[in-house]
Amino acid sequence: MASQTIIQKLRILADAAKYDASCASSGTAKKNSLGGKGIGSTEGMGICHAYAPDGRCISLLKVLLTNHCIFDCHYCINRKSSNVERARFTPQEVVDLTLNFYRRNYIEGLFLSSGIIRNSNHTMEQLVEVARILREEHDFRGYIHLKTIPEADPEIIHQAGLYADRVSINVELPTDSGLTRLAPDKNARQIEGALAKTTSDIVEAKDAKKRFRHAPRFAPAGQSTQMIVGADAATDSDIVGKASTLYNSFSLRRVYYSAFSPIPDASAVLPLKRPPLIREHRLYQSDWLMRFYGYKPGEIVQAAEKDGNLPLDIDPKLAWALKFRDAFPVDVNRASREQLLRVPGLGTTSVKRILAARRHRTLRLDDVAKLTLSITKVRPFIVTCDWRPTFLTDRADLRSMLAPKQEQLELFAA
Ligand code: SF4
Numbered sequence: 476m477a478s479q480t481i482i483q484k485l486r487i488l489a490d491a492a493k494y495d496a497s498c499a500s501s502g503t504a505k506k507n508s509l510g511g512k513g514i515g516s517t518e519g520m521g522i523c524h525a526y527a528p529d530g531r532c533i534s535l536l537k538v539l540l541t542n543h544c545i546f547d548c549h550y551c552i553n554r555k556s557s558n559v560e561r562a563r564f565t566p567q568e569v570v571d572l573t574l575n576f577y578r579r580n581y582i583e584g585l586f587l588s589s590g591i592i593r594n595s596n597h598t599m600e601q602l603v604e605v606a607r608i609l610r611e612e613h614d615f616r617g618y619i620h621l622k623t624i625p626e627a628d629p630e631i632i633h634q635a636g637l638y639a640d641r642v643s644i645n646v647e648l649p650t651d652s653g654l655t656r657l658a659p660d661k662n663a664r665q666i667e668g669a670l671a672k673t674t675s676d677i678v679e680a681k682d683a684k685k686r687f688r689h690a691p692r693f694a695p696a697g698q699s700t701q702m703i704v705g706a707d708a709a710t711d712s713d714i715v716g717k718a719s720t721l722y723n724s725f726s727l728r729r730v731y732y733s734a735f736s737p738i739p740d741a742s743a744v745l746p747l748k749r750p751p752l753i754r755e756h757r758l759y760q761s762d763w764l765m766r767f768y769g770y771k772p773g774e775i776v777q778a779a780e781k782d783g784n785l786p787l788d789i790d791p792k793l794a795w796a797l798k799f800r801d802a803f804p805v806d807v808n809r810a811s812r813e814q815l816l817r818v819p820g821l822g823t824t825s826v827k828r829i830l831a832a833r834r835h836r837t838l839r840l841d842d843v844a845k846l847t848l849s850i851t852k853v854r855p856f857i858v859t860c861d862w863r864p865t866f867l868t869d870r871a872d873l874r875s876m877l878a879p880k881q882e883q884l885e886l887f888a889a
Pocket residue numbers: 544545546547548551552553554555589590591658
């Protein structure tokens with residue numbers, strides 16, 4: 476390992492970091508311009524995008540400090556029994572990479588995670604050291620997201636929050652039984668304890684800031700977590716329930732869902748096939764419905780099929796509307812914001828536009844069409860002064876009329 480160059484380490488440790496979700500998308504066709512054909516690549520590792528607290532999309536150097544690990548989580552490519560190429564950065568090497576990338580304008584910040592080396596405290600200290608050097612020795616003002624290790628001493632995790640903009644602690648699996656089975660070295664209570672402590676540190680820091688202008692900042696961009704989807708038997712209903720509990724208990728900024736991907740030399744307790752990527756997408760949509768559209772977790776569960784999973788062919792909002800057709804049609808000229816947000820095809824921006832426009836005139840179907848992306852999906856669920864869907868809302872084949880056309884799957888898609 477001593478002979479590895481920085482570039483070799485970066486290749487290994489940026490690739491190993493791709494399993495940590497820090498942005499809400501995954502799965503795209505693999506393309507590159509190696510061989511001189513075309514320009515650009517979807518395969519390169521190392522730089523990912525995330526949303527800053529002010530809503531900007533920023534580029535982050537996403538890397539592990541090391542992919543050595545003393546734990547043996549079955550779903551993880553870096554587990555100690557895995558036969559992968561290993562590498563390890565020193566904190567100073569990560570600092571140098573971050574500063575060099577930053578100066579070249581490649582990135583606006585750093586997303587740093589790590590396998591566990593020696594013990595949890597030692598690893599957490601190394602992660603904190605990267606952030607400390609950047610902030611204290613280089614006055615680095617870019618974005619820093621640190622993954623924290625719940626088994627580490629709370630005081631060291633606290634240090635992470637003093638330097639990072641965002642900290643995250645992965646709950647890993649939606650159920651305690653799944654965690655015990657697939658991550659035997661981890662403990663659900665310990666993870667929840669670390670989440671709770673960080674929540675209270677964030678609240679205290681905000682409170683202190685109100686009273687003392689120079690009070691230290693603590694994870695001003697909040698904390699987030701990640702759940703792996705499809706590695707255990709948990710259904711979408713279980714996952715939605717768990718996400719809702721996490722949002723309510725720990726005021727999380729985000730729950731990320733990461734579709735489990737089969738790894739080389741996979742443990743026999745894991746499924747052989749990855750879940751369809753669209754499942755991850757449906758979970759993000761349901762997360763969005765809970766956070767911005769006023770849906771309760773129980774309502775998302777109502778949209779699920781008998782097996783507890785959300786339908787894959789249609790989005791959860793449309794699934795709910797088709798099951799509860801008596802809530803429609805809604806009159807776009809009179810309905811409340813909450814009712815309009817339930818209409819399939821109306822997003823928060825369209826609803827805002829409708830509410831603003833109807834102050835000045837009575838809306839016709841054409842007006843709504845101009846304010847939305849697609850009137851086809853909206854039409855069966857609304858009434859305007861010149862449109863009433865009559866029997867359309869109750870048609871037995873409405874689902875097939877509105878479901879997007881199935882696309883031919885790519886043979887070699889990721
Ligand atoms: S602690 Fe578990 S999930 Fe994290 S790197 Fe080690 S084996 Fe992977």
